[in-house]
Structure formats: structure tokens, C-alpha cells
Amino acid sequence: MGGVFEVLTDEGKMICYPRKKLRHEEQDILVGDEVTAQKISRGKGSIEEVLPRKNRMKRPVVANIDQVFIVTAPMPPADFSLVDKILLNCKTQNISAVIVINKCEAASQHFFDRVLHNYDGLSDGIVTVSAHKLIGIDKLKELLKGKITCFAGQSGVGKTSLLNVILPEYKGEIGAISAKIQRGKNTTRHTQLFGFEDGFIVDTPGFSLLEIEDIKSDKLASYYDDFSEFSADCKYKNCTHISEPNCAVKKAVEKGEICGERYERYLDIFKEIREAEKNKY
Numbered sequence: 001m002g003g004v005f006e007v008l009t010d011e012g013k014m015i016c017y018p019r020k021k022l023r024h025e026e027q028d029i030l031v032g033d034e035v036t037a038q039k040i041s042r043g044k045g046s047i048e049e050v051l052p053r054k055n056r057m058k059r060p061v062v063a064n065i066d067q068v069f070i071v072t073a074p075m076p077p078a079d080f081s082l083v084d085k086i087l088l089n090c091k092t093q094n095i096s097a098v099i100v101i102n103k104c105e106a107a108s109q110h111f112f113d114r115v116l117h118n119y120d121g122l123s124d125g126i127v128t129v130s131a132h133k134l135i136g137i138d139k140l141k142e143l144l145k146g147k148i149t150c151f152a153g154q155s156g157v158g159k160t161s162l163l164n165v166i167l168p169e170y171k172g173e174i175g176a177i178s179a180k181i182q183r184g185k186n187t188t189r190h191t192q193l194f195g196f197e198d199g200f201i202v203d204t205p206g207f208s209l210l211e212i213e214d215i216k217s218d219k220l221a222s223y224y225d226d227f228s229e230f231s232a233d234c235k236y237k238n239c240t241h242i243s244e245p246n247c248a249v250k251k252a253v254e255k256g257e258i259c260g261e262r263y264e265r266y267l268d269i270f271k272e273i274r275e276a277e278k279n280k281y
Contacts, residue, residue, distance in 0.1 A: 014045040031191040032063040055093035060204035067096035071153035073103040096124045102158040104128045131161035150202040217273040
């Protein structure tokens with residue numbers, strides 16, 4: 001926070017400042033980074049170097065993640081467009097993604113069916129939990145062991161509540177959902193690592209916007225595994241599944257073989273990326 005970092009070493013935590021050369025080189029230092037640090041005095045040091053990363057999330061901005069728990073819930077109303085974008089970020093960075101349905105005691109069968117219809121087979125699992133009723137917590141703990149896991153999702157879905165149950169030392173502030181705008185109030189202000197069962201949990205602030213920066217519009221479809229089994233039958237090899245004739249993906253949508261609302265969000269994301277590309281040049 002504020003250019004000051006906590007670094008975990010073999011001797012415990014050190015409060016560290018980046019060396020001037022890192023600041024001059026505008027080297028960004030992220031939560032999850034592995035660094036070399038020089039001890040200056042007891043409990044204090046300097047960050048000398050940021051080691052190469054195996055991956056990097058765009059938002060939340062974290063590095064070297066094994067898996068992301070994308071938390072959603074029936075309230076506030078689920079933002080599946082945000083879920084799609086986080087999945088895309090995970091796909092580009094080779095990060096495992098698990099969809100976690102929290103507040104399951106308040107969810108209707110329609111909500112469960114909708115999540116399954118949108119994402120069944122497109123993530124590394126869908127887990128149903130309740131922080132309030134302590135449902136599915138043991139399953140989450142098993143998935144967390146030995147991994148560096150980032151909890152991500154919109155505000156108000158219960159990430160803090162889940163961490164309060166999983167990590168007794170966490171003691172996070174729980175925010176209410178605004179009755180006026182039906183959105184959660186963000187209680188987590190910064191990104192932080194917590195040790196858990198030979199791994200780490202990354203707590204992150206909730207968010208509602210995520211820009212796709214690393215994917216070109218004409219390559220977007222290649223990140224949709226649900227399109228891949230049909231795209232080989234498209235008339236054009238580089239079909240974007242937008243307006244091309246004889247598109248097998250669009251036919252699959254019409255037949256209900258591909259989730260229609262997910263395809264509509266694909267169109268929106270394609271348009272968003274295309275607009276960004278036009279503005280860039």
C-alpha cells in the first residue's frame with residue numbers, strides 16, 4: 001500500500017521499499033510477485049529485483065496465480081459478462097478457474113440451471129457454497145490446499161464472508177447490498193496474500209468493470225471452448241461468428257447447442273474490443 005510492500009521471507013515478514021532503480025525503471029511490483037530483497041534492519045528491507053512471472057491477472061492485478069475462484073451469487077444480480085471476462089483473462093494466462101456459487105441457500109433452481117447452462121464444462125469446476133450456512137466450505141478448503149488462489153468477482157457476492165469462515169484470522173468487514181442500485185458495497189480496499197495449507201489465498205477488492213486488452217477481436221472466438229466443436233464446420237476458416245454466412249456456431253446457437261445468452265455477451269465483448277482497436281489507431 002502506498003508504495004510499501006510486505007515481503008514474506010524465511011525469517012518472517014519484512015516491510016520493504018523498492019530500490020530507486022526499480023522506481024526509475026517504472027517496474028511494477030504486484031501482489032504475488034517473487035522478489036529478491038535485501039535486509040536493512042530488523043523487519044525492514046528493500047526490494048532489489050522482481051523475478052520473472054509465470055502469469056499476471058489484469059483485474060484483480062495479481063501475479064503467479066495457480067487458480068482463480070470466480071465468486072458469484074444470486075444477489076446482487078449476477079454479472080455474467082464479468083465472469084466471461086475473468087475466464088478470458090484466465091485462459092490467456094493459463095490459470096485454472098473455478099466458479100463458486102455463494103449464498104446457495106438463497107438461490108433458486110432457475111439460477112443454478114442458468115449458471116450450468118452458461119458454464120458447464122467451461123471452467124475447472126462449479127462449486128456450490130454458503131458462507132452463512134457453512135455449506136461446501138470443506139470442499140473449498142480442499143481445493144485451496146497447496147495452491148495460490150485468487151478470489152475474484154463483483155462486490156457483494158460474499159468473498160469477504162467466505163474468507164472470514166476459511167481464515168479465522170482474517171476478520172474482514174462485511175458490507176451490505178445497496179437496496180437502491182442492487183450492488184454490493186466494496187469493503188476490501190487492497191489486495192493481500194494470506195497463508196493457507198501450504199499455499200496462499202489472495203483477497204482482492206470487488207469490481208464491476210474489466211477491459212480485455214490482450215485479445216484481438218478476430219482471435220476472440222478461439223478462447224471460447226464451447227464454440228470450438230462447431231467452428232470447424234464454418235464456411236470460412238477465420239470465421240468470427242458475427243455476420244459471416246454459413247456459420248456453424250450461429251446455427252448451433254439457434255439449435256440451443258450453444259448457450260444463447262453467452263453468445264450474446266460474446267457479441268458485446270467482440271464489439272467492445274473492436275471499438276478499442278479503432279480508437280487505438
